[in-house]
Amino acid sequence: xxxxxxxxxxxxxxxxxxxxxxxxxxxxxxxxxxxxxxxxxxxxxxxxxxxxxxxxxxxxxxxxxxxxxxxxxxxxxxxxxxxxxxxxxxxxxxxxxxxxxxxxxxxxxxxxxxxxxxxxxxxxxxxxxxxxxxxxxxxxxxxxxxxxxxxxxxxxxxxxxxxxxxxxxxxxxxxxxxxxxxxxxxxxxxxxxxxxxxxxxxxxxxxxxxxxxxxxxxxxxxxxxxxxxxxxxxxxxxxxxxxxxxxxxxxxxxxxxxxxxxxxxxxxxxxxxxxxxxxxxxxxxxxxxxxxxxxxxxxxxxxxxxxxxxxxxxxxxxxxxxxxxxxxxxxxxxxxxxxxxxxxxxxxxxxxxxxxxxxx
Amino acid sequence: xxxxxxxxxxxxxxxxxxxxxxxxxxxxxxxxxxxxxxxxxxxxxxxxxxxxxxxxxxxxxxxxxxxxxxxxxxxxxxxxxxxxxxxxxxxxxxxxxxxxxxxxxxxxxxxxxxxxxxxxxxxxxxxxxxxxxxxxxxxxxxxxxxxxxxxxxxxxxxxxxxxxxxxxxxxxxxxxxxxxxxxxxxxxxxxxxxxxxxxxxxxxxxxxx
Numbered sequence: 001x002x003x004x005x006x007x008x009x010x011x012x013x014x015x016x017x018x019x020x021x022x023x024x025x026x027x028x029x030x031x032x033x034x035x036x037x038x039x040x041x042x043x044x045x046x047x048x049x050x051x052x053x054x055x056x057x058x059x060x061x062x063x064x065x066x067x068x069x070x071x072x073x074x075x076x077x078x079x080x081x082x083x084x085x086x087x088x089x090x091x092x093x094x095x096x097x098x099x100x101x102x103x104x105x106x107x108x109x110x111x112x113x114x115x116x117x118x119x120x121x122x123x124x125x126x127x128x129x130x131x132x133x134x135x136x137x138x139x140x141x142x143x144x145x146x147x148x149x150x151x152x153x154x155x156x157x158x159x160x161x162x163x164x165x166x167x168x169x170x171x172x173x174x175x176x177x178x179x180x181x182x183x184x185x186x187x188x189x190x191x192x193x194x195x196x197x198x199x200x201x202x203x204x205x206x207x208x209x210x211x212x213x214x215x216x217x218x219x220x221x222x223x224x225x226x227x228x229x230x231x232x233x234x235x236x237x238x239x240x241x242x243x244x245x246x247x248x249x250x251x252x253x254x255x256x257x258x259x260x261x262x263x264x265x266x267x268x269x270x271x272x273x274x275x276x277x278x279x280x281x282x283x284x285x286x287x288x289x290x291x292x293x294x295x296x297x298x299x300x301x302x303x304x305x306x307x308x309x310x311x312x313x314x315x316x317x318x319x320x321x322x323x324x325x326x327x328x329x330x331x332x333x334x335x336x337x338x339x340x341x342x343x344x345x346x347x348x349x350x351x352x353x354x355x356x357x358x359x360x
Numbered sequence: 361x362x363x364x365x366x367x368x369x370x371x372x373x374x375x376x377x378x379x380x381x382x383x384x385x386x387x388x389x390x391x392x393x394x395x396x397x398x399x400x401x402x403x404x405x406x407x408x409x410x411x412x413x414x415x416x417x418x419x420x421x422x423x424x425x426x427x428x429x430x431x432x433x434x435x436x437x438x439x440x441x442x443x444x445x446x447x448x449x450x451x452x453x454x455x456x457x458x459x460x461x462x463x464x465x466x467x468x469x470x471x472x473x474x475x476x477x478x479x480x481x482x483x484x485x486x487x488x489x490x491x492x493x494x495x496x497x498x499x500x501x502x503x504x505x506x507x508x509x510x511x512x513x514x515x516x517x518x519x520x521x522x523x524x525x526x527x528x529x530x531x532x533x534x535x536x537x538x539x540x541x542x543x544x545x546x547x548x549x550x551x552x553x554x555x556x557x558x559x560x561x562x563x564x565x566x567x568x569x
Contacts (some may be wrong), residue, residue: 141548177446204551241549246442262548267422268440269544 006339010107010300014090016135018292024128026111027089031072037062039071044280046071046253051096053103065094070112070291074279077114079286084115090296110273110293114280117288119227122257122275123234129261129273130239131294136299139264141240142230142271143203145247147254148224151211156217156241157192167196168248174200175280203244206232224256231257252277257263258291260330263299312338314352316345321358329358362405362553365424367412371450371538375428376407404553416441416541424555425546431536432437432515436476443548444558445540447556448565452517454479456531459504462511464530473503474513483513483533501525 004012016026040047046106055063066072069091077085088111097104111128126142133140150171155258163186172177176197183193195216202212210220218225228243235241249258254274261271265322272291300313313333313351317326325347326342333340341350364379366372367391375393376389386400386407399406410418416428420439432454434443454476462490467488473494484491492511500520515536516522516529540561547554 104389139549173441175443178443262545264549266547267420267545307438332482 009302010296012303013136013299014109014296017132018088018090019126020131020135021111023325024124025088026086026088026113029073029089031069033066033093034063034093035066035072037064039075040064040067043071043253043279043282045250046276047095051095051103059209066091067093067094067095069108069110069293070276070279070289071283072090073112073284074092074114074283074289077155077280077285079115082116084113084124086113087111097211108293109296110291112289112291114289115287115293116318117275117290117306118352119230119234122290123231125273125290125292126231126241126259127235127239129259130235130241132294133261133263133271134239136302136333137263137265140261141241141242142261143244143247144223144228144257144258144259145243146228146257147243147249147251147274149218149222149228150199150241150245150248151251152218152222152224153195155196157188157195159186159188159192163187163188164251168251171196171200171246172248176200182201203246204242206236206241206243211245227256249274253282256288257290261292261294263302266298268295268298270295283341309348309351309353311341311352313340313354314346314350315340315342315356315358317342317358319344326358329356361399361401362426362550362557363414363424364405364407365410367415367427367428367429367538368409369412371412371430372428374449375447375538377501378449378561378564379405379407379557381564382557384560385430413437419541419543422543422545424543425550426540426542426557428538428540429517431534431539432479433474434541435534435541436478438478439541440544441449442542442544443539444561445565447538447540447561448568450536450538452515452536452547454513454533454536455529456483456511456513456533457501457504457516457518457522457527457529458511460528462504462530464510470511471509472511472513473500474507476513478555479533480513482515501527516521 032250037052038231042051054062057063069089073087090109092105092107094103094105096102098241113125119174124146128141133142166182169184179196180193198216202209213225220226247258247260255278256275258274260269263270272290273296275288275290277288280287315329330340330342364374384403384405386398386405389398389407395415397406397408412429413433415427416433417439418424418426418441419441428447430450470489470491471494472480472491473496474519475496477493477495480493494503496503500512503512505525506526511530513533522528538560542554
């Protein structure tokens, strides 16, 4: 029997997410904590951080504690026309944390849709990302971008590979002064720099954003804009979305819609997602993939209510109290819906609502 | 309410004046007392002074929605924040300095004393130069004088301290100035207010140019 009041807020959230994903036909995917290191060495840039914890297995193979879940799912994905593999997971991954630069165990819950995917699947995944955050808090926002739009802008401007890598960082920071510096450094003309500066200020509600894009000369005929428009139309009124082109994922892996999720009261982005067909191609698979992951440990503090005590009743018995009597008393209290800790003396750190001392 | 982390010291005071001139003043900040937080509820703004190197931590972790810190701190700690504006104040440079007579002939590992281990490592890694980082927390200029290091990587403002100690700049790594940084999540939920503050500050920066 599940007594929800004893679930921690993150456990309640994971439970809600599992039931949500199951309803939409996503199947649970449980995997081992270890993976051959080779998989990550070949796709280093796909990983959020470079640090991977490795060790040698008994047979001499170099293994890694999983820094990422998506690569393992893709590796095992099956291919068939018209078919998609839809899975969800709740796993711990091991990474170097950005701010502390130390290894950290991070709890992720997410889903992947891999195979012969189309715009419906992208829409379903983005919509599920919104529903996931809504299950955690009503104050959320899913921020969407399309890698194809940035590619179109960069194509218009032109430049070297080195320029693309550096300018991506400036765009991520919405830093207009650095865009200008970077353009000067790589010999990109003023028009190009101005276009990029304008581009990073384009964010907000879809209707406003599409208007601004066309003012920048990015026409609706562009396939990426068409796709983003169709997605926004499908999600209209069903999810709290905004568009923001400062989400720049690695262009070697991501090719279409990319999105992030934020919850009011959590200082970091809690959800990362996107379409990564190029990663599948790199790994020798046909078709495409789209998915997202929620950092469940970041949301642990949300909706946390402090009861102010650890147990309802602290039951103190004596050395000479018959054990049967103690057992009966404990069972009776539990049957009344109370939590109880039976002790012979009061523990130093235990907080209790009520103290009961048993007589002999 | 917008929480602003200001760097303690002269730079922070300059920055506060820019906020005040933009209409986000908070008179209680000028009172001489030991309060840590200063609030102007009418303007919806709250300021607090923090150690300059801690500003990015307060902002990245959301304790402050916005903050002002030097580019040196951003390069060293690489926080995941928006960097909306170059305030064009607190200008200086990150540089390699050494004794005047020092010449790096690349023949041995270079001993580098610095507060900015990340910046120094990246700079020399880009040149494939083998270095030994000596992390210090202050009085960096002392290191080459006492032969603790060959060079130092540090902030140089006027160069007076270097000159007085027979040191000189050998190479500039990057120019530094104060930047307006914003927590990414705060920007999503307080967009209009933050945009307004950034626009007002930008207008002042452009007027001072």
